[in-house]
Amino acid sequence: MFDIKIERKNYPFAMAEEFKNLRTSIIFSGEDIKTVLFTSCFANEGKSTITLELARSFAELDKKVIFIDCDLRKSILKRKIRDGIIKKGLTHYLTGQCSLEDIIYRNNPGREKDVEFFVIPAGPSTNSPTELLSSQKFSDLLTELRDEYDVIIIDAPPLGSVVDASIIGSKVDGSVLIVEAGGANYKVVKKVADKLVSSGSRLLGVVLNKVDKSKKSYSYYKYGKDYGYGDKYGYGN
Structure with a gap:
């Protein structure tokens, strides 16, 4: 296992509270929810920022994440x-180039005000992502991690662009769709949400991100539970 340090931003209080609200919503989705997939309609909707901060938030509850x-x-x-160097990642493991221990990294806070959680990086890009994510080896990986960790947060590519999230969705306990306020119309969001449900994934809800609360009106997209996220601050992927 290797140590790395992932950036931690000092978010405004209201925004930090929204991460906790999202965490609570997932916890109340059921005690059987351990592997959670996050996807979006398009790139730059804030998905990676939310998923990393959510991993931290669960770790603050002394969960092994x-x-x-x-x-x-x-x-x-x-x-x-x-800080730290990524040498191996998920693509290396799924193509048989290394062991599981070689791709697990620890976010080691050291003396900094942070929490410990673990990370499996993607590794180098590949021309066959759908084949690797569809493989039995990837399914077995998730099964093995379920036995070791309390919470597994999966950051997947935008489902509005590629099918990868649908493939992963069939293997997890639940999924969450992240939508940038004003970034996609209702029909697009519904189409992406339907893809997740069609994959066999349980759609836990939708996070509405980058909401400008100074405006008097904005729309929520409703599938299952709604998670309102964000303030007037714009944080992208």
């Missing part, structure tokens, strides 16, 4: 690493 970067096409996790 692992974050899996399943964007095997265009991962942005390396931009968020402030």
Whole structure:
């Protein structure tokens, strides 16, 4: 196992509370919910920021948490690493190039005000992500991690662009769709949500991100439970 440090931003109080609200909503979705997939309609809707902060939030409850970067096409996790080197990732493991221990990294807070959680990075991009994520080896990986960790947070590519999240969705306990306020119309969001449900995934709800609360009206997209996230602050992927 290798140690890394992932950036931690000081969010305004209201925004920090929304991460806790999201965490609570997932907890109350059922005690059987351990593996949770997060996807979006498009890129830059804030998905990776939310999933990393949610992993931290669960770790603050003394949960053993692992974050899996399943964007095997265009991962942005390396931009968020402030110390440490990623040598192996999920693509290496799924293609038989290393063991599971070689791809698990610990966010080690050291003396900093942070919490410990674990990370599996995506590794180098691949031309066959759907085949790797559809493989029995990936299914077996999730099963093995369920026995070791309390919470598994999966960051998947936008489902409005590629099918990867649908493939992963069939293997997890629940999924959450992240939508940027004003970024996608109702029909697009419904189409993406329907794809998740069609995959066999249990759609836990929708996070409405980057909400400008200074405006008097905005729309919520309703599927299952609604999670209102964000303030007037714009944080992208």
